[in-house]
Amino acid sequence: MRDVAIIGVYQTKFGELWDTSFRDLITEAGIRAIVDAGIEGQDLEAMFIGNMSAGLFVEQEHIASLIADQVGLNPVPCTRVEAACASGGLALRNGIMAVASGFNDIVVSAGVEKMTDVVDPTPVISTAADQEWEVQQGANFPSLYAMMARRHMHEYGTTREQLAIFSVVNHKNGALNPLAQFPMEITVDQVLNSSMVADPLRLLDCSPVTDGAAAVVLCPAEDAHKYSDTPIYVKGSGQASGTIALHERRDITTIDSTVHAAKRAYKMAGLQPKDIDLAEVHDCFSINGILAIEDLGFVEKGEGGPAVEDGLTERDGQIPINTSGGLKSRGHPLGATGIAQAAEIVWQLRGEAGKRQVEGAEIGMTHNIGGTGGTAAVHIFSN
Ligand SMILES: CC(C)(COP(=O)(O)OP(=O)(O)OC[C@H]1O[C@@H](n2cnc3c(N)ncnc32)[C@H](O)[C@@H]1OP(=O)(O)O)[C@@H](O)C(=O)NCCC(=O)NCCS
Structure with a gap:
């Protein structure tokens, strides 16, 4: 190869x-x-x-x-x-x-x-879930992710505020991205008081259309x-499949396809989570940002909420997440998202990310999933 x-x-x-x-x-x-x-x-x-x-x-x-x-x-x-x-x-x-x-x-x-x-758009987006087991029973993506959020809160004590902070940090980054759909800062209170979509997820927990x-x-x-004077190298590429329907999973607080895709990408790159300088993760809903940082190995299972609250995922934190604004603030045009994530990592590793530049970034990751995790793709890049 x-x-x-x-x-x-x-x-x-x-x-x-x-x-x-x-x-x-x-x-x-x-x-x-x-x-x-x-x-x-x-x-x-x-x-x-x-x-x-x-x-x-x-x-x-x-x-x-x-x-x-x-x-x-x-x-x-x-x-x-x-x-x-x-x-x-x-x-x-x-x-x-x-x-x-x-x-x-x-x-x-x-x-x-x-x-x-x-x-x-909801019935169109819902075609990516299991029609017989989920959609025909009334489920859609906000409600499926809401169940994952509730379970994570139950198992690990993740708080409503911690979910909100994930969105707040995304918007802080997105406010510096001229290509973002919603380039404005938001507060925890605004998230907690935004309209209910699927309990516990509110409007400002959701990626937009x-x-x-x-x-x-x-x-x-x-x-x-x-x-190019600044080529960016592909160090690792992992893809994995998972169950399309939630009820078939051993645990709905872990997305197995993310775990497997990440393992393959890390192995190909000869790297570990601690080697990654920044990552673009698939936060289609705030809970999925928290699941992603756990399933990619940046924090222990169940520690995603506290990690976000402690500022680990901020631009100047231990592992900057979604410097582009993520799916929440940059936007989520479904088929384009995985490529837009790679574009952000390339700009960061070239040193061309302007006001949202992470100084000294050398190794970046992208994490892109389909549905609630029926498919996952993880890539690692270096300069
Ligand atoms: C959350 C969601 C239901 C909101 O849709 P909606 O209720 O139809 O919202 P509207 O388009 O009527 O917009 C209402 C207002 O909120 C704003 N808005 C809509 N979505 C927003 C979002 N995600 N974040 C911030 N603001 C948003 C709109 O700009 C509009 O503001 P305005 O009144 O000032 O013009 C919709 O964005 C959605 O379905 N998101 C999830 C998409 C998805 O499932 N993707 C795949 C994931 S697996």
């Missing part, structure tokens, strides 16, 4: 983007990532596009063909990758595998979702300096 590097990245503004179509979003992300990499479109050998549900959100299937055509890159092969909210993370992993195996040299991995054009796209350009590590 060859080592792989990232030589170009781009993220569009995230938000409710009335004037930008699905095709405009992915075209902007793809072309600007190629420009960032200093290559020409004809240098590309393959494209992998993460997208959860263009069919239901914008009534467009066969998006791989649409995108290759739209960006003027026919006949470059373009493949759609779908794993719910982990679609971007798997598009990244497929691009890495294509380059690592020697099958392709220069590859784009991208992600896109346009969620705000439907009147009610978002339009956006992001892209990265990959090449063999040995060629990276031809294109």
Whole structure:
């Protein structure tokens, strides 16, 4: 296997983007990532596009063909990758595998979702849960994560305030990110008094409904300096599957797919949790941020709440989490999220993260999951 590097990245503004179509979003992300990499479109050998549900959100299937055509890159092969909210993370992993195996040299991995054009996005998002066991019984993602939160509170004493602090820290970072959907600071009181969504989760515990796209350009590590003065290297890539339905799990306070994907990524990189300087984790709801820092091994099981309360995950803390603002503040356009996480880590490791820069960051991680953890992808990068 060859080592792989990232030589170009781009993220569009995230938000409710009335004037930008699905095709405009992915075209902007793809072309600007190629420009960032200093290559020409004809240098590309393959494209992998993460997208959860263009069919239901914008009534467009066969998006791989649409995108290759739209960006003027026919006949470059373009493949759609779908794993719910982990679609971007798997598009990244497929691009890495294509380059690592020697099958392709220069590859784009991208992600896109346009969620705000439907009147009610919840039934669309819910298609990523188990239809027979969960959705047809009335469950959706806020209520499934609410059960995980309640159980975590019961088992470990995690408090309502600790969940709120996870959102507050995200927004503190997101306020410094011009690409974020909700770039404003919030307080614990605002979280606790925001409208109830699924007890105990309130509006400000939830990632929003978002339009956006992001892209990265990959090449063999040995060629990276031809294109970039600041290539970022892929050190580890792990993917794992878990049960799609919650009731089949031995324990709903642990996401096993995260644990397994992380183990694989750490093993490939020859690194341990203590070696990671910062991470972008999949906080689709505040509870999942707390589960993530436990399941990725940054803190012991059950210690996520106190760790957040003690400031460990702040930008100047022991393990800065979600310097981009995370899914909560930066936004969560499902298929684009895994790629946007990689873009943030690349900017941080290049030293280009502006006011939210973590000084001296050398090793970063991304953690992207689908549904309540039916799929997980974990990547480790270094400069
Ligand atoms: C939480 C949620 C239900 C709120 O949706 P909603 O009640 O329809 O909210 P609206 O779009 O009517 O917005 C109401 C207000 O809150 C704001 N808002 C909406 N979601 C927000 C969020 N997550 N954070 C902060 N503000 C938010 C809106 O901007 C709007 O503000 P305004 O009145 O000043 O314009 C929705 O964002 C949601 O479903 N989130 C989860 C998405 C999800 O499941 N993703 C996959 C995870 S696995």
